Amino acid sequence: MNLQCEPGLAAAYKSRSQIARVLTEDWCARELYCAACPSNALSRTETNAATVDFFCPKCAQPYQLKSRLNAYTSKITDAAYEPMIRAIREDRTPNLLFLQYSSNWAVSNLLLVPRFFFSESVIEKRKPLGPGARRAGWVGCNILLGNIVPDGRISLVSNGVALPSKDVRSRFAEMRALSGVRPETRGWTLDVLRMVREIGKENFSLSEAYDYADQLQALHPHNQHVRPKIRQQLQVLRDLGFLRFVAPGQYAVIKH
Ligand SMILES: [Zn+2]
Structure with a gap:
């Protein structure tokens, strides 16, 4: 469950959050599997893909990774509001992975929210950035974790312990019928x-x-x-x- 922080990595990146991004993506590339099919690996997307970090090489399910040091709160800051709403309406949202790591670089919790659990009720529009901001007028959004149906919060790692992949896959399969609703x-x-x-x-x-x-x-x-x-x-x-x-x-x- 460790993120494998190599010596020298800290020097190569400016901030702890940049290091975390590299380590958590590395960990996911090594350890993650597809919840939607039997594939035991995920592939990384090209680095400039805006909302997808990984995809399944067998079934093409897209995954986006979010990681943070502390436990997730009920409100998670996300990207721009309008593109998120468009993605929901066009059924293009990726599966979201919420990874929480500890201060000594261990994976504490990892939650998967399947793509079909995102709806407009889960997205909160933020206030536009003020006139003094570099991107004045830009409108971001929050993901309201509490508005996601409990069925849509699938635990892959809980308190540092990985849950069996067969349980994760069967949970995903049970919920998948929802993706058939327009x-x-x-x-x-x-x-x-x-x-x-x-x-x-x-x-x-x-x-x-x-x-x-x-x-x-x-x-x-x-x-x-x-x-x-x-x-x-x-x-x-x-x-x-x-x-x-x-x-x-x-x-x-x-x-x-
Ligand atoms: Zn797959």
Whole structure:
């Protein structure tokens, strides 16, 4: 789990974050595997690829790496807002890897969020940079980790211990049906799935789901038909195998 900090590396780079970038990318190139297929290695992309750091040589799944010293907070600063929203709408987001390393260069935690878990509800628009900034007017975004459905946070390393790759792959495979939902409506599907997880019961009713109507309305301010949308998305989740309809207005959770 160590990042292998060679002597001399510290001298070659200006800052600790630059060293971290080199070490964590090296580690991923050595240790990572594809969660979507049996490939036991990932390939690096050309260095100037803006949002993709690795891809699977067998199935071409794209991966982007983010790394930091401390534990991830609920809000992660990301790149420009508009290109991120466009990527979500066009279904081009990469799988994201969140790597946390310790001060003695060991990998403490590594989380994978599959690409189909990113929706507009997960992206927060930041204030434009002020007139004094070098890129005045530029608008960045934050990734709201807390708005990602728990199902979409797959642990590869936890407290310095790697989890079995077969568990990671089976988790990815279980969730993959979500990628078949059109990107225009997938945001709704994910928000309603997150609601189901928040309800947290094996069986729940439509009226319990409606308790989340205001919250969902806030995430989708232009939608005037939130309750019908909730019912529609519960059907989508049933068709994807997450839920079972047991009686009118009564649902049972299948996948946990
Ligand atoms: Zn693959």
